[in-house]
Amino acid sequence: MYRHFEDELEGIKSSVLKMSYHVMDQILSALKALESRDRAMALRTIEKDALIDEMEIIIEEKCAELILRHHPLAKDLRFVLATLKLNGDLERIADLAVDIAQRAMEISEYPQIKPYEDLPKLADTVMKMLKDAVEAFTEKNYETAKKVILSDCEVDKLRDRITIELLQKYIKREPERADIALSLILAARHLERIGDHCVNIAEDVIYMASAKIVRHHHSEF
Amino acid sequence: MLRLDTNKNKPDFSSTEIRDPLNRVHIDVSQQPKIRVRNLDFYYDENQTLKKINMDIYEKKVTAIIGPSGCGKSTFIRILNRMSDFAASSKVRGEISLERRDIFDPEFSPVELRKRVGMVFQKPNPFPKSIFENIAYGLRINGVKNSHEIEQRAVKSLKRAALYEEVKDRLKESALSLSGGQQQRLCIARCIAIEPEVILFDEPCASLDPISTAKIEELILELKKYYTIVIVTHNMQQALRVSDYTAFFLMGELIEFNETKKVFENPSDKRTEDYITGRFG
Ligand SMILES: Nc1ncnc2c1ncn2[C@@H]1O[C@H](COP(=O)(O)OP(=O)(O)O)[C@@H](O)[C@H]1O
Numbered sequence: 001m002y003r004h005f006e007d008e009l010e011g012i013k014s015s016v017l018k019m020s021y022h023v024m025d026q027i028l029s030a031l032k033a034l035e036s037r038d039r040a041m042a043l044r045t046i047e048k049d050a051l052i053d054e055m056e057i058i059i060e061e062k063c064a065e066l067i068l069r070h071h072p073l074a075k076d077l078r079f080v081l082a083t084l085k086l087n088g089d090l091e092r093i094a095d096l097a098v099d100i101a102q103r104a105m106e107i108s109e110y111p112q113i114k115p116y117e118d119l120p121k122l123a124d125t126v127m128k129m130l131k132d133a134v135e136a137f138t139e140k141n142y143e144t145a146k147k148v149i150l151s152d153c154e155v156d157k158l159r160d161r162i163t164i165e166l167l168q169k170y171i172k173r174e175p176e177r178a179d180i181a182l183s184l185i186l187a188a189r190h191l192e193r194i195g196d197h198c199v200n201i202a203e204d205v206i207y208m209a210s211a212k213i214v215r216h217h218h219s220e221f
Numbered sequence: 222m223l224r225l226d227t228n229k230n231k232p233d234f235s236s237t238e239i240r241d242p243l244n245r246v247h248i249d250v251s252q253q254p255k256i257r258v259r260n261l262d263f264y265y266d267e268n269q270t271l272k273k274i275n276m277d278i279y280e281k282k283v284t285a286i287i288g289p290s291g292c293g294k295s296t297f298i299r300i301l302n303r304m305s306d307f308a309a310s311s312k313v314r315g316e317i318s319l320e321r322r323d324i325f326d327p328e329f330s331p332v333e334l335r336k337r338v339g340m341v342f343q344k345p346n347p348f349p350k351s352i353f354e355n356i357a358y359g360l361r362i363n364g365v366k367n368s369h370e371i372e373q374r375a376v377k378s379l380k381r382a383a384l385y386e387e388v389k390d391r392l393k394e395s396a397l398s399l400s401g402g403q404q405q406r407l408c409i410a411r412c413i414a415i416e417p418e419v420i421l422f423d424e425p426c427a428s429l430d431p432i433s434t435a436k437i438e439e440l441i442l443e444l445k446k447y448y449t450i451v452i453v454t455h456n457m458q459q460a461l462r463v464s465d466y467t468a469f470f471l472m473g474e475l476i477e478f479n480e481t482k483k484v485f486e487n488p489s490d491k492r493t494e495d496y497i498t499g500r501f502g
């Protein structure tokens with residue numbers, strides 16, 4: 001029995017890993033569409049979201065079945081609980097990639113207003129958080145999870161800088177370019193929200209590794 | 222049963238401190254335990270069945286004892302009301318107190334102890350007498366003579382054991398005509414009639430179907446209002462459903478003792494985790 005159970009746990013873990021790769025791909029192509037004002041690419045990204053929705057449901061079903069059949073306890077219970085939450089966070093992250101792709105569609109009709117500086121930095125930071133969060137999950141690594149939570153500050157700072165710059169330089173001074181500036185502000189906001197979901201994942205990893213619930217208590221680090 | 226303690230003086234119950242750097246055995250010193258067990262060793266002949274057990278059993282709480290077969294669960298709870306006295310050539314060392322009174326004190330008669338600490342076994346074992354007599358008999362041998370009182374106490378304990386409604390019209394019928402689950406509840410009623418303070422259950426649902434099992438579990442949660450309960454179980458889900466504290470025994474040792482939620486969500490010892498997650502052996 002225990003063999004089958006281990007196999008099922010491994011199966012869920014690799015499904016989660018696969019889903020996380022697809023989600024990362026989605027963010028990357030949405031960002032690329034944004035950067036290169038590529039409408040077709042943005043559309044493809046939006047279409048591919050259905051695949052991730054499907055994966056989310058499959059993982060949820062697998063977890064439900066495992067709970068029904070095996071009544072997992074201790075670290076196994078914590079693993080399944082964390083997986084269910086992470087599953088939801090990954091799906092929401094993919095939705096945010098779709099939102100970014102929509103921003104890419106909006107700005108694709110306009111010429112570029114300025115070279116991107118902080119936006120790529122924000123994108124890199126958030127992608128790193130997601131990679132670390134997933135790695136922390138698969139390796140049950142408390143330290144990596146903590147790192148993710150601590151990166152959130154940096155993300156907020158970058159998002160604020162982008163917002164203020166676009167607001168003051170374009171929305172206030174060149175209202176004819178307010179549309180495009182607004183789209184970029186929103187894109188930064190979407191990236192920042194992705195960072196928040198990465199923090200959720202990291203919190204679940206900490207619960208899984210230590211049974212400690214750290215949500216809303218980050219000051220402990 | 223031979224008592225091995227060289228220290229013939231009264232045990233020192235003030236020595237509550239348990240040194241356990243890993244916090245595997247969590248004794249809540251803020252609670253006055255109903256039963257306190259310190260450095261308990263137990264032998265059948267030369268075989269040591271229990272090794273240095275330290276734990277507290279808290280009042281009006283349910284304490285579950287889990288562990289693989291042969292780890293000493295039954296032996297442990299049988300010592301708590303000195304049923305273990307009946308095993309020939311057994312030896313015990315260490316301290317057990319019931320409300321600060323040494324249960325091995327020669328002045329504390331085992332009969333008196335067993336009135337205060339009752340026991341329900343794995344297989345329902347009603348006497349081959351009527352349902353009513355099963356309870357009345359126990360009361361009579363415990364010195365209750367007044368037939369009116371016997372009747373009152375029998376009805377009260379049948380009600381408390383959630384059996385009365387099912388048997389009130391057939392109290393004169395043989396107890397053996399009852400189903401397994403009803404027989405077990407009759408045994409619980411028989412135990413309750415003596416008005417114990419502690420009830421020890423040794424795998425009370427082991428021979429019962431799921432519905433009878435659910436009724437017994439429901440009953441245990443109800444009985445917790447009045448009694449301190451210790452239950453040996455092989456069913457982890459049962460331990461989770463009914464108990465407040467869980468003790469994990471392995472080869473005669475108490476490996477872990479803590480709040481049930483802690484033991485099943487995040488056990489401190491790898492051996493506990495292996496056992497409860499089915500990775501044992
Ligand atoms: N009356 C007895 N005489 C000798 N050995 C016994 C007796 N009862 C139990 N044992 C031994 O003591 C050990 C613990 O048994 P027990 O307490 O019944 O375990 P559990 O209830 O955990 O299955 C076992 O090795 C068992 O064989």
Ligand SMILES: [Mg+2]
Nearest residue numbers: 294295296423
């Ligand atoms: Mg036993």
